[in-house]
Amino acid sequence: xxxxxxxSLFGVICVAGAVNLLLQTHPINSALSLVVVMGALxxxxxxxxxxxxxxxxxxxxxxxxxVLFIFVIMLLNAGxxxxxxxxxxxxxxxxxxxxxxxxxxxxxxxxSHTPSVAAGALPGAPRTIGWLLxxxxxxxxxxxSVLVLIAIMGAVVLAAPPESVQHSRKEG
Amino acid sequence: MPLLYYLILSxxxxxxxxxxxxxxxxxxxxxxxxxxxxxxxxxxxxxFAAQWxxxxxxxxxxxxxxxxxxxxxxxxxxxxxxxxxxxxxxxDDVNLLKL
Amino acid sequence: MTPNLHLWLxxxxxxxxxxxxxxxxRRFSRQIVxxxxxxxxxxxxxxxxxxxxxxxxxxxxxYHETLASWIRAxxxxxxxxxxxxxxxxxxxxxxxxxxxxIHLYSVGYMWEEGGFYRFFCYLNLxxxxxxxxxxxxxxLLMFIGWEGVGLASYLLIGxxxxxxxxxxxxxxxxxxxxxxxxxxxxxxxxxxxxxxxLNFDQVFASVTPLSPETQGAGLLTSIALLxxxxxxxxxxxxxxxxxxxxxxxxxxxxxxxxxxxxMVTAGVYMVARSHVxxxxxxxxxxxxxxxxxxxxxxxxxxxxxxxxxxxxxxxxTISQLGYMFMAxxxxxxxxxxxxxxxxxxxxxxxxxxxxSVIHAIGGEQDMRKMGGLRTKIPWTFWTMTAxxxxxAGIPPLAGFFxxxxxLWQAYSSQYGSWVFWLIGVITAFITSFYMFRLWFMxxxxxxxxxxxxxxxxxxxxxxxxxxxxxxxxxxxxGGIHESPKLMLIPLVILAxxxxxxxxxxxxxxxxxxxxxxxPNSTVIVGSPMGTPPPAVPExxxxxxxxxxMTAISVGxxxxxxxxxxxxxxxxxDLPGKIAHALGGLYQAVLNKYYVDELYATLFVKPLVxxxxxxxxxxxxxxxxxxxxxxxTEVAQQISDTARHMQSGNLRSYxxxxxxxxxxxxxxxxxxxxx
Numbered sequence: 001x002x003x004x005x006x007x008s009l010f011g012v013i014c015v016a017g018a019v020n021l022l023l024q025t026h027p028i029n030s031a032l033s034l035v036v037v038m039g040a041l042x043x044x045x046x047x048x049x050x051x052x053x054x055x056x057x058x059x060x061x062x063x064x065x066x067v068l069f070i071f072v073i074m075l076l077n078a079g080x081x082x083x084x085x086x087x088x089x090x091x092x093x094x095x096x097x098x099x100x101x102x103x104x105x106x107x108x109x110x111x112s113h114t115p116s117v118a119a120g121a122l123p124g125a126p127r128t129i130g131w132l133l134x135x136x137x138x139x140x141x142x143x144x145s146v147l148v149l150i151a152i153m154g155a156v157v158l159a160a161p162p163e164s165v166q167h168s169r170k171e172g
Numbered sequence: 173m174p175l176l177y178y179l180i181l182s183x184x185x186x187x188x189x190x191x192x193x194x195x196x197x198x199x200x201x202x203x204x205x206x207x208x209x210x211x212x213x214x215x216x217x218x219x220f221a222a223q224w225x226x227x228x229x230x231x232x233x234x235x236x237x238x239x240x241x242x243x244x245x246x247x248x249x250x251x252x253x254x255x256x257x258x259x260x261x262x263x264d265d266v267n268l269l270k271l
Numbered sequence: 272m273t274p275n276l277h278l279w280l281x282x283x284x285x286x287x288x289x290x291x292x293x294x295x296x297r298r299f300s301r302q303i304v305x306x307x308x309x310x311x312x313x314x315x316x317x318x319x320x321x322x323x324x325x326x327x328x329x330x331x332x333x334y335h336e337t338l339a340s341w342i343r344a345x346x347x348x349x350x351x352x353x354x355x356x357x358x359x360x361x362x363x364x365x366x367x368x369x370x371x372x373i374h375l376y377s378v379g380y381m382w383e384e385g386g387f388y389r390f391f392c393y394l395n396l397x398x399x400x401x402x403x404x405x406x407x408x409x410x411l412l413m414f415i416g417w418e419g420v421g422l423a424s425y426l427l428i429g430x431x432x433x434x435x436x437x438x439x440x441x442x443x444x445x446x447x448x449x450x451x452x453x454x455x456x457x458x459x460x461x462x463x464x465x466x467x468x469l470n471f472d473q474v475f476a477s478v479t480p481l482s483p484e485t486q487g488a489g490l491l492t493s494i495a496l497l498x499x500x501x502x503x504x505x506x507x508x509x510x511x512x513x514x515x516x517x518x519x520x521x522x523x524x525x526x527x528x529x530x531x532x533x534m535v536t537a538g539v540y541m542v543a544r545s546h547v548x549x550x551x552x553x554x555x556x557x558x559x560x561x562x563x564x565x566x567x568x569x570x571x572x573x574x575x576x577x578x579x580x581x582x583x584x585x586x587x588t589i590s591q592l593g594y595m596f597m598a599x600x601x602x603x604x605x606x607x608x609x610x611x612x613x614x615x616x617x618x619x620x621x622x623x624x625x626x627s628v629i630h631a632i633g634g635e636q637d638m639r640k641m642g643g644l645r646t647k648i649p650w651t652f653w654t655m656t657a658x659x660x661x662x663a664g665i666p667p668l669a670g671f672f673x674x675x676x677x678l679w680q681a682y683s684s685q686y687g688s689w690v691f692w693l694i695g696v697i698t699a700f701i702t703s704f705y706m707f708r709l710w711f712m713x714x715x716x717x718x719x720x721x722x723x724x725x726x727x728x729x730x731x732x733x734x735x736x737x738x739x740x741x742x743x744x745x746x747x748x749g750g751i752h753e754s755p756k757l758m759l760i761p762l763v764i765l766a767x768x769x770x771x772x773x774x775x776x777x778x779x780x781x782x783x784x785x786x787x788x789x790p791n792s793t794v795i796v797g798s799p800m801g802t803p804p805p806a807v808p809e810x811x812x813x814x815x816x817x818x819x820m821t822a823i824s825v826g827x828x829x830x831x832x833x834x835x836x837x838x839x840x841x842x843x844d845l846p847g848k849i850a851h852a853l854g855g856l857y858q859a860v861l862n863k864y865y866v867d868e869l870y871a872t873l874f875v876k877p878l879v880x881x882x883x884x885x886x887x888x889x890x891x892x893x894x895x896x897x898x899x900x901x902x903t904e905v906a907q908q909i910s911d912t913a914r915h916m917q918s919g920n921l922r923s924y925x926x927x928x929x930x931x932x933x934x935x936x937x938x939x940x941x942x943x944x945x
Binding site for chain 1: 173174175176177178179180181183184185186187188189190191192194195196197198200201203204205207208211214215218219221222223225226227228230231233234235237238239240241242243244245246248249250251252253255256261262
Binding site: 093094095100101104108 | 925927
């Protein structure tokens with residue numbers, strides 16, 4: 001019972017934040033709504049017992065990635081959205097397509113009988129996750145670390161002002 | 173609590189993400205919709221992990237987050253480069269790749 | 272000890288002549304071209320004579336000679352192999368002998384014509400194919416000869432190819448022949464399927480133990496009828512005779528050789544050769560006899576009204592071929608072959624003499640413009656008289672013996688009936704009538720031609736490659752003149768043969784050929800028909816009825832002569848009045864019963880229309896050409912439409928991505944759920 005109430009609470013916050021993201025015109029408001037969504041999702045994760053995931057959701061996703069987003073918005077001095085031409089395809093094909101897809105999946109899901117999950121069903125303690133990361137999933141772990149390194153370098157190169165790049169090339 | 177509820181929530185979030193991806197005009201907002209989609213998927217993973225008692229679901233969420241971080245970094249760098257050259261954040265004005 | 276007869280030389284010698292004349296003849300002078308052609312044709316004839324002399328020393332007839340292997344496909348074998356028995360010996364001698372004489376004649380006849388070397392090349396080529404046909408030891412090689420003579424016929428009929436009518440006549444001959452060949456081919460396929468071979472020996476050995484198909488039609492009847500269809504095409508029987516009258520567009524020696532003596536007899540030879548099959552298919556024999564008889568009568572009636580001398584002879588050929596098929600249809604094959612031989616003599620002579628007449632009066636072929644030529648071209652006149660008497664069946668010339676034998680067999684054979692005999696007798700009357708009509712109109716009375724004295728040699732067709740000044744200069748003599756000796760010698764030889772050719776007698780001829788047609792019966796020497804002598808009273812009755820019939824056939828021949836004498840010598844006004852009185856009937860006969868027009872409406876026009884409107888315009892132009900021409904259009908239009916997808920608008924790309932993702936998701940869930 002409590003499970004259901006908490007789930008609904010967090011769920012409503014999620015959905016509200018998501019819808020707000022769509023409705024707001026200024027990107028900073030959308031970003032802040034997204035932060036709210038992520039926080040609520042962390043709550044959902046806790047309900048399912050994924051402590052580690054919830055933690056890193058708050059620390060990494062909401063705390064680092066969204067902050068990065070907000071930094072960039074402020075850097076670029078983004079203003080309210082302006083009206084522009086848009087695309088017929090996106091509205092006419094994309095949205096109905098997605099609707100059909102989701103409705104179909106929903107229908108399929110409704111046909112099947114999904115079992116219940118209890119609250120805190122799978123306690124994902126940092127110890128357990130860490131063990132798995134460094135034993136069973138070591139290779140992906142290392143590969144993603146390389147990926148992050150590449151991403152850092154790419155971001156630096158792409159975002160740097162053109163003159164500084166030329167400078168470093170001349171000097172290097 | 174049936175698993176179904178979690179999946180429906182995940183689906184709704186995903187749908188909102190797609191809708192934002194298609195409707196919004198600001199590049200950064202589009203990017204945020206993508207992040208929303210990724211979050212919805214993460215919720216699905218954790219829910220299924222709870223049902224099947226498999227930790228690999230949660231481990232996978234970890235990886236998704238790492239990749240999302242990398243993607244966000246690079247993507248925002250690209251957006252900065254685009255703004256520097258095109259001086260607009262409106263996605264409809266970034267239309268030089270056409271026949 | 273069986274000597275090696277080198278049969279292969281006989282077809283190959285004319286082939287060599289054709290090759291030499293064809294490849295180099297353009298540069299040779301006329302003398303060399305004719306020498307080459309005559310040498311090779313003559314050599315083939317001499318070799319055939321030598322083989323005939325050796326024939327009696329052969330231990331086992333038939334004699335086989337395999338030149339090379341050709342087709343080996345599993346169990347099926349067909350080789351380049353030759354075959355000599357009494358039947359092919361007779362055909363061989365006729366073809367090479369008459370062929371050589373006609374070669375000789377052609378040198379004189381075609382001397383003025385352009386394309387001299389081409390003519391002799393084709394003529395030798397024809398001899399090659401005809402000899403292959405006659406000597407072949409399997410149906411497949413025979414079919415090569417069959418097709419080849421059709422080709423040579425087309426080339427020679429359309430010799431003056433710049434003339435529209437000649438070219439069309441050549442095409443008509445080839446196409447109508449093709450229809451017959453279709454039947455022949457299907458018969459060959461049936462033979463392969465059911466007997467596994469096309470060799471005469473193997474096929475006949477397989478067929479002999481089968482019992483006759485008296486209860487309705489079976490395999491053998493089908494094969495026999497299909498073979499008969501092929502023979503109808505090649506030998507101009509109903510319904511495929513329409514090409515022969517048109518074939519008169521070719522030079523007269525061609526008509527003599529191909530359309531009187533040899534090619535058209537290939538059908539008769541083929542039926543006689545396949546007698547093993549026909550003997551066991553009584554229904555097919557009946558069909559053959561009916562077709563032969565009807566054709567004989569039908570063509571003879573048309574011959575009465577024709578005014579072109581060559582057309583009369585053409586219809587006469589069709590009619591006489593009908594007699595030969597009538598004989599084969601009552602299983603009297605040797606009688607048919609006997610008539611084939613005598614017909615080669617007198618019909619060949621008739622055509623050559625007609626050519627001589629045409630040459631004499633400078634190219635005119637209409638008999639209404641002839642007359643009174645008896646005194647002016649005596650040699651031609653006397654030889655043609657011999658031929659006319661022969662064809663009318665007046666004893667003791669050749670035609671009497673053979674025609675009489677056919678009529679007797681038509682009555683008395685186990686497959687015969689008095690109906691065949693009666694129609695044969697009526698046709699004999701008509702034959703005699705129209706032949707003597709021709710004789711009287713051409714040689715008697717006043718000359719009705721355009722210019723009695725000086726005339727241009729307009730030639731016997733169109734001169735190709737020579738201008739008229741040359742023609743006039745070389746033919747300095749004016750007036751109606753006898754043909755040169757080169758043309759007269761063959762006439763005389765053939766006339767002698769027409770007189771004495773029948774004296775060998777039908778009984779001796781039958782006995783000679785009986786190893787071919789009656790391989791298992793013993794022949795008692797001394798009996799008149801080669802059959803065991805019946806009881807004496809019966810024999811006397813048989814002899815009596817036979818004598819009676821002989822008398823009747825001679826009588827009708829005389830009647831024909833008398834009627835022709837009356838209408839075309841004494842009372843020349845009568846034919847016009849009779850024609851007028853008969854009105855529509857006369858017109859119908861004059862126009863060959865409108866058969867050509869019927870075929871044109873039924874077959875030719877729909878085919879031509881169908882091809883031009885449906886196949887050419889509809890499919891070739893509008894579908895195939897359009898597809899090719901417009902495929903570029905289509906590609907352009909498709910790409911024009913598709914190009915709009917690349918708009919550069921990021922949001923439309925996003926839309927497509929979302930839609931595609933949705934499709935894939937739905938698909939995967941669907942798969943998983945099922």
